[in-house]
Amino acid sequence: MVIKVNGENLNLEKSLNIAELLMAVKAAQPEYVTVQLNGEFVERDDFPKIFANDGDEVEFLYFMGGGQRD
Amino acid sequence: MIILNHEQFDSLVEHAKNILPNEDCGLLGGRLDGDKRIVEKIYFLTNADASPEHFSMNPAEQFTAVKDMRSHGWQLIGNFHSHPSSPARPSEEDKRLVFDTTLSYLILSLAREPALKSFRFDREKNISEEKICVQ
Numbered sequence: 001m002v003i004k005v006n007g008e009n010l011n012l013e014k015s016l017n018i019a020e021l022l023m024a025v026k027a028a029q030p031e032y033v034t035v036q037l038n039g040e041f042v043e044r045d046d047f048p049k050i051f052a053n054d055g056d057e058v059e060f061l062y063f064m065g066g067g068q069r070d
Numbered sequence: 071m072i073i074l075n076h077e078q079f080d081s082l083v084e085h086a087k088n089i090l091p092n093e094d095c096g097l098l099g100g101r102l103d104g105d106k107r108i109v110e111k112i113y114f115l116t117n118a119d120a121s122p123e124h125f126s127m128n129p130a131e132q133f134t135a136v137k138d139m140r141s142h143g144w145q146l147i148g149n150f151h152s153h154p155s156s157p158a159r160p161s162e163e164d165k166r167l168v169f170d171t172t173l174s175y176l177i178l179s180l181a182r183e184p185a186l187k188s189f190r191f192d193r194e195k196n197i198s199e200e201k202i203c204v205q
Contacts, residue, residue, distance in 0.1 A: 062169040068123050
């Protein structure tokens with residue numbers, strides 16, 4: 001099966017849940033990652049429950065924040 | 071080295087001034103050419119914190135920006151935020167919240183004359199300043 005991750009095709013032998021998928025693509029610190037599956041946000045608590053299937057499009061981004069406060 | 075043009079630099083300063091007293095933030099779409107990181111477009115995003123001393127980028131806007139970059143054949147090469155009243159150097163909070171080591175992290179200080187600096191981080195969060203070229 002093929003899913004698209006951040007615009008790139010990824011070949012998988014079986015369907016993975018979002019948590020497994022983030023590990024498969026070696027996302028550093030997945031607890032700070034925001035995920036969309038086919039354009040819909042996936043709640044972090046649902047990462048182990050929601051599966052990416054053939055033809056799905058998954059996007060993930062790191063939280064970006066900070067500021068001058070030390 | 072990261073490269074911006076004068077128009078991009080001016081727009082960055084103008085936008086950050088207009089957002090005062092709050093911090094400004096956004097993403098940099100561009101392309102890589104050897105060791106050069108060339109900015110093609112600055113995406114100004116909403117500071118969800120609306121704070122003078124902290125920022126969080128709006129995730130929905132982040133996704134929209136990155137998809138637009140991809141549609142132009144660009145990629146996410148960095149981000150920026152402003153420091154309204156402190157120098158252009160990463161704060162402890164900035165360092166704590168760095169997760170993507172592939173990016174350039176630009177900080178625009180408005181404490182005095184606008185000063186823009188760029189930084190790279192490794193996985194241990196060691197900082198190195200990256201040369202900026204405005205041309």
